[in-house]
Amino acid sequence: MFQTDVLIVGAGPVGLTLACDLARRGVTCQIIERDATANRASKAKTIQPRSLEVLDDLGAVEHVVRHGVADLPLRFHDSSGGVVDRPSITVRARDSFRTPYPDPLWIGQFDVEHALRERLHQLGGSVEHRVEAVGLVQDEDGVTASLRAPDGDRAVRARYVVGTDGGKSTVRRLLGLPLEGETREWERWYIGDVTVDGLDRDHMHLWTSDDGMLVLTPLPHSDLWQLQAPVPAGVEPDSPTRELYQRLLDERNAGITLTSASWLSVYRVNIRMLTDYRSGRVLFAGDAAHVHTPAGGQGMNTGIQDAYNLGWKLGAVVGGASPDLLDTYSAERAPVARTVLALSTEKLDRTTPRIGGDPDTLGAALGELADDAVTTGLGIHYGRCSGDLAEGPVAGDRAPNATGLHGPGFTGALFDLTRGPQWTLIAFDNDDPALINRTIPTVLHVHRINTDHGIIDGDGEFQRIFAPRRGELILIRPDGYLAARVPEDRAADLFDCLPFPVPVR
Known part of the structure; x- marks a missing residue:
């Protein structure tokens, strides 16, 4: 007897x-969080x-x-109090990616979580704190999970459990699974959320010294700033306090007073x-x-994209698809993480020697932390399902x-045709009446895009992007990737x- 299809451990953005993805698919899920309140x-x-x-797809x-x-x-x-302004370090996605959201956005993680929690509530779910x-x-x-809660211990029986509980994952520890790689004990940073008086919130502010740069980044629609400063090489970090962070500013003659410090x-x-x-x-x-x-701002984003890849696959398996489909999750997403690990490490190693430099040197170094392919997430490619036609994006x-x-x-x-939890089949200039009979309202939508009737490619943009041949069929997965x-x-x-x-009617 299952209490839930999927137990999710950890209620961060991932x-x-x-x-949200499971709830909109009608898959029962329980999401638990050991913290007492939502993250701030x-x-x-x-x-x-x-x-x-x-x-966008999740609403x-x-x-x-x-x-x-x-x-x-x-x-x-x-x-001495002088200032030099330089452009933002984020990189706008190039036009060829054809996205409604070409610009990365500066925003606190807590605001992203708020949006997702609200959407989960709309879908009938909630977080158990x-x-x-x-x-x-x-x-x-x-899986039988033993849970500890204020009202007493209990067991929950689930078909699957997903650990989204961070780098110190309890789920991973319970299974004895190690994260393989390295920890750089010599590279440590102070970080925190603070408030200050009298500082322009339309810029990211940087002060440099022999101990490295200190950065204050305004968090939009709040009075908070995120402070970051490296721990000097060879020095054991002190316990982070407001007084310590104030001293870091004073050592750089910032002339800034911290009025409060939270995280x-x-x-x-x-x-x-x-x-x-x-x-x-x-x-x-x-x-x-x-x-x-953290180079390139990939942590939360890679995790959100992990969950999006996994959600439709879990939904399909719970609905009766072969459990082998879940093996494709790691097969597709682990190479992405390996690439991100390699690129973010290379970028940090290239930038670190220049973090105490002049504005031109440091500005250029920070500008190299982002790119419009891997960093934006738009250039990530997965393995193919079947052979492709020659032009345009491929499976x-x-x-x-x-x-x-x-x-x-x-x-x-x-994107308006593909939005939702279903697969989407696009038939280009294809009037085969049997195709529309393949529509399954909850899992497969079929749309005809034509040059002269039905859904018309009025501006020719679909043809310019996909270069389809007459009669071609294009299958798009629930996560917006081409399957074939x-x-x-x-x-x-x-x-x-x-x-x-898919029944043939």
Whole structure:
């Protein structure tokens, strides 16, 4: 007897993304969090274009777009009170990615979590706070989790458990799974949320010294600033306090007074990951599966995209698809983490020697932390399901958006057709009446895009992006990735990519 299909341990942005995705699919899920209240710490402070697409699909993007800031230029301060302004270090996605959200947004993690929690409530779910997993026992059919809560210990029987509980994951510890890699004890940073008086909130402010730069980043729509400063090499970090952080500012002649400090921490650079994100009926996402340097602002974003990849697969398996589908989760997402670990480490190593330099040198170094492919998440590619036609995006690529579509009762973009938990089949200039009979309202939508009737590619943008041949069939996964592109006489190959049978009517 199962109390829930999926037990999610950890209610940060990764766990909340997964909970929203499962809830909209009708998959029962329970999400627990050992902390007593919702997170109010900034932690991550940048959300990337691909993650914004994910939140759009889940119905949680509006709050984030409204509260985020796209352009946050740098302001360097010297010890004499002089300032030098430089452009923002974020990188706008190039036009060829065809995304509605080309700009990364500066925003506190707590605002992203708020948007996802609100969306989860709309979908009928909620987070159980002050509940901790203290034991896990797997068998062939499910997982029995022992939970500790203020009202007493209890056991929950679930088909699957997902650990989204951070770099110090309890779920991972209960299974004895190590994060393989390295911890750089010599690279540590003070970090925290503070308030200050009289500082312009339209810039990220930096002060440099022989001990390295100190950065104050305004968190939009709040009075908070995130403070970051390196712990000097060879020095054991002091306990983080407001007084310590004030001293760090005073040593740089910042002339700034901290009026309060809330979340304070010491960050250690870890470069580690699981070799496999699945252990039987227990899976991992986000920092529970991989941790890396903060260079490029990838932590929260990689985790959100993990959850988005996993959500539709868990939904399909709970609905009767082969459990082998879950093996594709780690097969697709672990290489992404390896790439992010390698690139973020290389970027940090290249930047660190220059963090005490002049504004031009340091500004250039910080500007190199981001790119518009891996960092934005838009250039990530997965393995192919079947052979592709020659031109345009191929199976394994993210499907770009195409605007200017219109037809009876519809005006919009490709993303409007694909939005939702279903698979989407696009038939280009293909009037085969049998295709529409393949529609399954809850799991497969079929749309015809034509040059002269039905949904019309009025601006020709769909044709310019995808370069489709007449009669071509394009299958798009629930996470917006192309599963297959085939000519009209190979429809059977395309339907073989689906994890469920499609009836022929």
